[in-house]
Amino acid sequence: MSRSLIALASLALASAALAVPASAAASDISRSQILHALDMVRDDPAVSGGNPYAASPATNRALRVLANRACSVNHDKEVVFASVGLPVAPGDSADGLLVMSMIADPSSILSMIGGSPSAEMSGRYCFFGALAATGSSATLSGTAKLTTASTKAMHSPVTPT
Numbered sequence: 001m002s003r004s005l006i007a008l009a010s011l012a013l014a015s016a017a018l019a020v021p022a023s024a025a026a027s028d029i030s031r032s033q034i035l036h037a038l039d040m041v042r043d044d045p046a047v048s049g050g051n052p053y054a055a056s057p058a059t060n061r062a063l064r065v066l067a068n069r070a071c072s073v074n075h076d077k078e079v080v081f082a083s084v085g086l087p088v089a090p091g092d093s094a095d096g097l098l099v100m101s102m103i104a105d106p107s108s109i110l111s112m113i114g115g116s117p118s119a120e121m122s123g124r125y126c127f128f129g130a131l132a133a134t135g136s137s138a139t140l141s142g143t144a145k146l147t148t149a150s151t152k153a154m155h156s157p158v159t160p161t
Helices: 031-043 057-070 104-112
Strands: 006-009 017-021 081-085 096-104 121-134 143-145
Touching: 031 057, 031 096, 031 121, 057 081, 057 096, 057 121, 081 104, 081 121, 096 104
Parallel strands: none
Antiparallel strands: 006 143, 017 121, 081 096, 096 121
């Protein structure tokens, strides 16, 4: 996993928010949803204490809202199983976070919970950056580079497909 994610935005966005997987266009995520998730991540004691994998259920719910849209989750076949959010260093007029989500097949989760010894979780990873203008009347345009100082490796039983 790379320690940084580059998100490019070359369109001016009326919503003043941008959330993009590494190679996708902006998704339908509001500025308030991004800033709410960012506040939850920054205020979460586990995340600020260096363990973003132990974030609270409330923080995970806020990240799931972003992941459902940014990762184009097919709710008939997939569920956002877990997400990790890392805040970026805020700029003068924008702030944001990097998110890694595990998108899983619900039946494989049920097999694992049921204790099947041969069960493996199947799914995919989705990495994206979410950036929002800090001023309520601002719009974003140009290019952005989102980086985080975290170097902790991510480990998970999910098998990307």
